[in-house]
Amino acid sequence: MAFSTGNSSSGPMAEINVTPLVDVMLVLLIIFMITTPLMNHKTKVELPRVLLAPTHKPAEEKTAPVTLFVRENGALLLDDQPITEGGLQDRLAVIAQKKPQPVLNIRADRDTKMQILKKMTAIATQSGMLNVGYVTVRPKPGEQQ
Numbered sequence: 001m002a003f004s005t006g007n008s009s010s011g012p013m014a015e016i017n018v019t020p021l022v023d024v025m026l027v028l029l030i031i032f033m034i035t036t037p038l039m040n041h042k043t044k045v046e047l048p049r050v051l052l053a054p055t056h057k058p059a060e061e062k063t064a065p066v067t068l069f070v071r072e073n074g075a076l077l078l079d080d081q082p083i084t085e086g087g088l089q090d091r092l093a094v095i096a097q098k099k100p101q102p103v104l105n106i107r108a109d110r111d112t113k114m115q116i117l118k119k120m121t122a123i124a125t126q127s128g129m130l131n132v133g134y135v136t137v138r139p140k141p142g143e144q145q
Contacts, residue, residue, distance in 0.1 A: 062100065063098060063100060063101075063102040064102060065102055065103040065104070065105050066078065066079060066092075066095055066102050066103070066104050066105070067079055067080075067104075067105045067106075067107060067135075068088070068104060068105070068106045068107070068120060068124075069107050069108075070106060070107070070108040070109070070112050070116060070117060070120055071108075071109055071112070072109040072111045072112050074116055076088055076120075078091060085119075085123065088120075088123060089123050089126070089127050092104070092123065092124055092127035092128070092129055093127040093128060095127075095129070096127055096128030096129050096130075097128070101129070101130055101131065102131075103131040103132075103133060104124050104129045104131065104132045104133070105133055105134075105135050106120055106121070106124075106132065106133070106134050106135065107134075107135045108134070117134075
């Protein structure tokens with residue numbers, strides 16, 4: 001839609017009147033300012049409680065984790081005690097029978113080959129260990145990896 005300024009020699013005026021747009025935006029701003037605090041009210045809800053049966057047993061105690069150290073050259077230490085691969089499998093089979101079963105944490109040198117770690121993980125799972133994890137160190141901010 002073109003408007004003329006009264007002077008017919010100049011072309012149509014190409015300006016947009018922003019006053020209605022500002023009016024609509026101010027109305028929306030006021031509506032949001034009024035409704036936002038109403039939406040932030042907290043409703044108190046009383047949650048149901050668990051009814052304990054008389055035969056309820058207390059939660060089982062957690063056992064201390066077992067740590068397997070793997071050196072770069074393939075040397076193994078189970079809880080700071082040197083051990084061979086055959087002895088490791090036997091010892092982990094005994095540990096896997098405990099109730100509850102402890103977590104096996106595998107710590108390795110930075111330069112330990114992944115084939116060795118894969119082999120240790122396979123030995124642990126074949127022995128019946130269910131919770132096997134790797135211990136790593138988080139780099140400090142700005143530290144090279």
